[in-house]
Amino acid sequence: MSGIRQVLRGELGDNFTRFFIAASWFLMAGAALVALLISSEKMSVGILIGGTISGLNYIGLEKDCRRTVQWGTIAAYFGGLAVRMALIALAVTIAFLFFRNFFSPIGLFIGLSIGIINFYILVLGMLAYKFRVKEA
Numbered sequence: 001m002s003g004i005r006q007v008l009r010g011e012l013g014d015n016f017t018r019f020f021i022a023a024s025w026f027l028m029a030g031a032a033l034v035a036l037l038i039s040s041e042k043m044s045v046g047i048l049i050g051g052t053i054s055g056l057n058y059i060g061l062e063k064d065c066r067r068t069v070q071w072g073t074i075a076a077y078f079g080g081l082a083v084r085m086a087l088i089a090l091a092v093t094i095a096f097l098f099f100r101n102f103f104s105p106i107g108l109f110i111g112l113s114i115g116i117i118n119f120y121i122l123v124l125g126m127l128a129y130k131f132r133v134k135e136a
Helices: 002-009 016-038 041-071 075-098 105-112 114-135
Strands: none
Touching: 016 041, 016 105, 016 114, 041 075, 041 105, 041 114, 075 105, 105 114
C-alpha cells in the first residue's frame, strides 16, 4: 500500500513503471470482465486483444526509455518507437483482416486505450491526494 501512496504523492521512483504496467493489466482484465458481464464475448475479446497490444507497447516504452538513458542518445528511443508503432499497426491490421469475426472493433479500441485511461486515473488520483493534503 505504501507504493500506491508514493505514486499518489508524486514520488515516481524505480517502481513507478512496474506499478503503472501492472495497473494497466488489472484495468484491462477488469474492463474485459465488465464487458463480458454487460455486453458480449466479442467485446471482451476485443478489449483483451487491444489491452495486450497496449500493455506490450508500454513494456517496450519502458525498455526504450532505459536504453535512451543508458546510451545517452534520443535515437534509441525513436528507433524503438518506430519499431513498436509498426508492430502495432501490423497487429491491428492482421486482427481486422483475419479475425474480425472473433472480436468487436469497439472493444479493440477500448483495449488499445487502456494505458491512456490508466494514466488519467493515476493523474486524477494524484490531484485528489494533493487537494486532500492541502485541506487537512
